[in-house]
Amino acid sequence: MTCGTHTKLAVLSSLLASSTLLAASPKTLGFFPSSRESEARFEAIMSATPTPERERKWLRWLTEEPHTAGTGQGKKTAEYVRDRLKEFGIVAELVPYEVFLNYPKQVSLRLLKPEPIELSLEERGDIRDKDSFSGDVFPGFHGYGASGKAAAQVIYVNYGTREDFEQLDGLGLSVVGKIALVRYGKVFRGLKVREAQERGAIGVIIFSDPADDGYMKGDVYPDGPMRPETALQRGSVQFLSEGPGDPTTPGWASVQGARRADATKLAGIPRIPSLPISYGEASKILKALAGQRVPEGWQGGLPFSYHVGPGPAEVEMSVTMDYAYRTIWNVIGTISGGVEKDRWVILGNHRDAWVYGAVDPNSGTASLLETARGLGEAMKAGWVPRRTLILASWDAEEYGLVGSTEWVEDHAAELSQKAVAYINLDSSVTGHALDAGGIPSLRDLFMGAAADVADVRTGKTVLDLWTQSEQSEWAKEAPVDLEHPQREFYPNLRLIGSGSDYTAFLDNLGIPALDFSFDGPYGVYHSVFDDITWMEKFGDPEYLYHVAASRLYGLLAMRLAGADLVPLRYVPYARRLQDDLDEIRRSAIIKRRMPRTPSSPAVKPPLDPDFTTVIESLRDFVTAAGELDDALDRVDSSGMADSGRLSRLNDSVARIEREFLDPAGLPRRPWFKHTIVAPGYTVGYGAWTFPGIVHALLDRDQAMFDAEAKKVAARLHAAASAARAAAALCGAP
Structure with missing residues (x-):
């Protein structure tokens, strides 16, 4: 790598270090001063609703029989979830697909x-x-x-x-x-x-x-x-x-x-x-x-x-x-919004299991039902979300995210226009360690909600435990780089690849997505032993972390659906991309310096990639992200009286993620449109940041690298332009 490239990276690091973080309290991110008191009251009603007894009731019913996708038992669980949502005052229906x-x-x-x-x-x-x-x-x-x-x-x-x-x-x-x-x-x-x-x-x-x-x-x-x-x-x-x-x-x-x-x-x-x-x-x-x-x-x-x-x-x-061809059954529940009724926040959990699925997925189903019951109680007290809230129970996830993918493909045009975010809950509980992944623009929303959920085991908040866990992992994995000073710890969301139902929302349509769970030792994955006995003996005997998951899910939902100003922030995103680009660059340098194995002359040598255009475009996005977050913080603090302008601002902020999409898709997999994050082509579960670039480096394909670097640079510049346009809607400081 050239000296000039090192200089660009140093400038980029400096920009990130000086970017202003949140001025508003993350606990009330997006709520204007006039809205915060009523929001707190409705959140308290929702949070007080979930109980261990109800979590246990839902999970025991759902796991009474094996319920593989497409079976009669699978349909029975769909009808059960639909009926519970209706019981809670939520409009709900079965949506079939022939798969x-x-x-x-x-x-x-x-x-x-x-x-x-x-x-x-x-x-x-x-x-x-x-x-x-x-x-x-x-x-x-x-x-x-x-x-x-x-x-x-x-x-x-x-x-x-x-x-x-x-x-x-x-x-x-x-x-x-x-x-x-x-x-x-x-x-x-x-x-x-x-x-x-x-x-x-x-x-x-x-x-x-x-x-x-x-x-x-x-x-x-x-x-x-x-x-x-x-x-x-x-x-x-x-x-x-x-x-x-x-x-x-x-x-x-x-x-x-x-x-x-x-x-x-x-x-x-x-x-x-x-x-x-x-x-x-x-x-x-x-x-x-x-x-x-x-x-x-x-x-x-x-x-x-x-x-x-x-x-x-x-x-x-x-x-x-x-x-x-067999019929599967999604359940779709709807809580209609008010001011921005035609903007959607979607919650989702899959319901099908290979056998009983007490952990995977029905711990999440039980938590979703208790969240829904809590939202129903808030509705009885007069709560109306600003945006429409959709609660989805997906089928056939285990076969390949089938139910959610078919629904997304069925409603792709509408979702592209209306969806603000998707929050996924798969296996919600195997223990008490909070894990979270997602698009980093949702990081501050997540941290604010996690700060308001208590960990009953320690008396701390689940945010405290998550932050401590993240810092421990960071300390173990932070690379030693003699060329650059070590960055300070900055808790951020783990990027998500695939393996659960956020995939179609994020990777195909560019809808910001979040996924979380409470984790512990779990060795019975996808076996007959993932049943109620395992859960009540080892996973969550008192159902306390099911309740915590329901509360966290509910707070995330209410804040995304109810905030006056869409609670997304882009400095965490920029920081994550810069860290990952540094790591990709470092790996490419190491591979280039490694001697070739004489016994494998047919293997192409590693590339000597030029990251200049990507670095420059990321620097543009970093600057724009800081400008936008500063502007959003000002609006957060003072409010915005012009409702039409506020709605336009919300749309602009929510759709920045769409700028990362390329209609042609990624190399060898055109269904995946997101140029910034995707499941690793050779990994599946784990995410690759800048996936086209990483793919080219892995395949040692110079033409692919050049094309993907150009594409990524264009999308980063487009996202920076969109961020500046959103900042302009906030008005002058």
Whole structure:
């Protein structure tokens, strides 16, 4: 990197350090002095409503039966949520979609060599948990998994990441014509299958290793919260980083009569079979593998040395899926707004589960219902939000965010014009550590709401605990950079990639999104043991953090929907982008300086990228963000009497996020329109900042880098212009 570029980065850092932060109290962000007293009164009513008894009641009902998407039990839960919303005084309806889903018709897995063993694809119940014996539970399978038969030698490829497969190449081994055995973790499971498929594997087996969520992390269920040896992790293997939703309607809604892509030629889902297995069964395959000892970092938690293979272990897998168009049911509740009725704030939680879903997702459903009950009580007392509040209970999230994606695609034009923000609540509780992610323009809103929710365990606020946790993580991960002084700790939202229902709102339409949960040790994810017994023994026995989640959700909703001035701030966004750009640049420099491996001359050398245009455009956005936040703080303090101008200002502030969209989308995945944040193409769950640029650096593609850097620079300049236009509406200081 040139000396001139270092100078630009120093200037950018200086601008960020001097940008004015909030002058108004974040607890009342967006409320004019004349509104704050009534808002506090209505918030107190909402916050006093949620109770542990009601949270328990909702969760016990919702988790009484398995309720996979598209089943009769799934529809029963939809009707239950709709009826509860109506009971609370909220207009609610069922919204169906016809989507392409699969259930297992026949699945089997056999170890053929060195000696034949039938491997179980079912969990073994425990007498201390009655629900673990249900006969209505599907055996192990993958959502959107392919039908097929495969018999071949096995190769172990660690987590199945791109880097793991490249390391396998370095060992002189290949998965061509083989079955890949990989463990869950690091990246979304569908991307493990995609990577194996692209490299010539004919099948994939995915297991949960005890080093990741089993006995290496704590006592296993039912003696502790971690994964027992027979527990399976079900889940979707859709290629989520290429686009969520029904794969037969990519980019449009799966309404009745919709045109469909050819179901035999679908992009975005696997062509080779895959199956999930427990670590108890995986150990039988791993013990039978010979060949090289695994590289450093590949050894798991089973009590023997892992080998890569291939052979002598040979496995036969047989998978027959029942694919069909099935009806799923979203529930949409509406609280009509007043002054800005045609502007929407959306709350959402998915309702479908692979089995019982006491944590994932119905802890969040229970919290959503108690939030709704609290909002209903505030309505009885006279509360009318400034903006319309939509409460959504999504279906088929587990298959690939299907219910939310189809609804967003169904209402895309309207949402683009009307939506202010989306707040997601998936699994709300597995413990008491608050985690939050989202677009940083929502950071100050989140911190203000979290400051008004007590942590019953410590007597502090949940904001105190979140800030302490973030500072601890920052201290562990902050890079040592001898060229630049260490920045001070600045709590900010974790950027969100994919894996839950905020994806379509943020990544396709540019609607600011937020997601939070209370986390703890949780090893029964997507298994039969994620049930009410686990929750009441380990997750939240007294339902106190369900109540905290409901209160926090309600405060976020009321402040977004009720604030006179939309409570978004852009200095936190600018700071986050600058930090991430520094890290991307630093990583590119390190890779460029690393010597090439003589044994792999075919591998393209790392790029020597020029970030000048991106740095300059980000500097423009940083300056504009500071100007806008200063102007918004002035309006916050004094109010704005001109209601028409205030509505125009609110629209201008809320739509800045849309400026980051590019209609052509990201490289190799046009459904993803956001140029600033997206799920990592090779990761799925985790976010990439400046995703097109990162993709180009990963692929060592200079033409892609140049095109994406130009695109990002243009979008940052556009966002800066939009921020200045919004600041102008605030009036002169």
